Amino acid sequence: MKFTATQIAGILEGEVEGNPQIAVHKLSKIEEGEQGSLTFLANPKYTSYIYSTKASITIVNKDFVPEQSVSTTLIKVEDAYKSFSKLLEYYNQVKNNKIGVENPCYISETAKYGEGFYLGAFAYLGDNVKIGDNVKIYPNAYIGDNVSIGNNVIVFAGAKIYSETIIGNNCVIHGGAIIGADGFGFTPNSNGEYSKVPQTGNVIIEDNVDIGAGTTIDRATLGSTILRKGVKLDNQIQIAHNVEIGEHTAIAAQTGVAGSTKIGKNCLIGGQVGIVGHITIGDRVRIQAQSGIGRNVKDDEALQGSPALNYGDFNKSYVHFKNLPKLASQISNIEKRVEGEQTKQ
Numbered sequence: 001m002k003f004t005a006t007q008i009a010g011i012l013e014g015e016v017e018g019n020p021q022i023a024v025h026k027l028s029k030i031e032e033g034e035q036g037s038l039t040f041l042a043n044p045k046y047t048s049y050i051y052s053t054k055a056s057i058t059i060v061n062k063d064f065v066p067e068q069s070v071s072t073t074l075i076k077v078e079d080a081y082k083s084f085s086k087l088l089e090y091y092n093q094v095k096n097n098k099i100g101v102e103n104p105c106y107i108s109e110t111a112k113y114g115e116g117f118y119l120g121a122f123a124y125l126g127d128n129v130k131i132g133d134n135v136k137i138y139p140n141a142y143i144g145d146n147v148s149i150g151n152n153v154i155v156f157a158g159a160k161i162y163s164e165t166i167i168g169n170n171c172v173i174h175g176g177a178i179i180g181a182d183g184f185g186f187t188p189n190s191n192g193e194y195s196k197v198p199q200t201g202n203v204i205i206e207d208n209v210d211i212g213a214g215t216t217i218d219r220a221t222l223g224s225t226i227l228r229k230g231v232k233l234d235n236q237i238q239i240a241h242n243v244e245i246g247e248h249t250a251i252a253a254q255t256g257v258a259g260s261t262k263i264g265k266n267c268l269i270g271g272q273v274g275i276v277g278h279i280t281i282g283d284r285v286r287i288q289a290q291s292g293i294g295r296n297v298k299d300d301e302a303l304q305g306s307p308a309l310n311y312g313d314f315n316k317s318y319v320h321f322k323n324l325p326k327l328a329s330q331i332s333n334i335e336k337r338v339e340g341e342q343t344k345q
Contacts, residue, residue: 099117
């Protein structure tokens with residue numbers, strides 16, 4: 001796909017300085033720009049590159065005034081970073097605007113879908129599936145019986161959505177994600193063997209949720225596992241049965257949340273965090289990477305460590321932890337002196 005400077009300026013409501021008809025077909029960093037590429041300048045640290053970049057078009061802030069001649073065509077906007085992000089979003093919309101049903105694939109006679117639908121080859125739609133408008137389901141995806149999917153949803157290749165799952169509008173589910181698999185429910189019997197507890201609930205995903213590649217979200221034992229609107233999950237995250245995650249909470253890769261835990265709104269949770277089951281985490285909580293959470297957490301807490309401590313307390317404690325060998329040696333020397341003095345007496 002090619003876009004001219006005039007077309008891009010129209011999308012971004014910007015002004016062109018240079019050749020309005022020059023065209024680009026790819027994106028690049030400003031220091032790696034080459035002919036036919038589009039880049040942007042937002043961080044002043046990279047200003048020097050605008051005089052040497054070979055990118056055909058560069059998006060800059062309106063207040064940018066070059067101190068020497070530039071060969072790249074400029075598009076001046078209010079905020080270069082936001083405008084470049086907007087352009088990336090537009091590019092993705094154009095790139096992903098597939099329509100139609102590829103073959104071979106399976107669509108149940110009772111499945112229904114709206115306008116602008118795309119279904120990739122080898123995909124499967126089960127009984128009573130209901131799909132809204134402008135939904136894109138890529139090859140090898142599985143949509144189980146009685147699944148409901150809203151409008152403007154993308155399900156990338158290889159994702160598996162088990163039966164009874166409910167997905168809202170404007171969601172993105174990346175490749176290899178599994179939504180609605182059985183929760184980890186087993187009970188031991190008198191022989192020490194484990195019997196499976198039937199997992200009869202479902203998963204509910206509200207609007208504007210993103211789910212990363214390889215992430216798994218288990219169905220509830222009873223009721224629902226729920227991701228509220230605006231939740232963002234990174235790759236390879238485990239969300240166990242009956243977990244509820246509040247609005248606009250973001251969780252980084254390789255985090256695991258055990259069953260029946262409730263996480264509040266607007267939380268930020270780092271990578272490789274472990275959270276035990278049956279606890280409540282408040283709103284606006286910050287948890288640093290590799291922390292272990294084994295207790296209820298109040299609103300606005302910031303935690304680090306395993307088991308996790310208050311973020312400030314952890315850093316103060318770590319200063320002493322680093323000095324433990326030195327402190328131990330000092331204590332040992334003091335004990336020897338005391339013993340020596342006692343012996344003299």
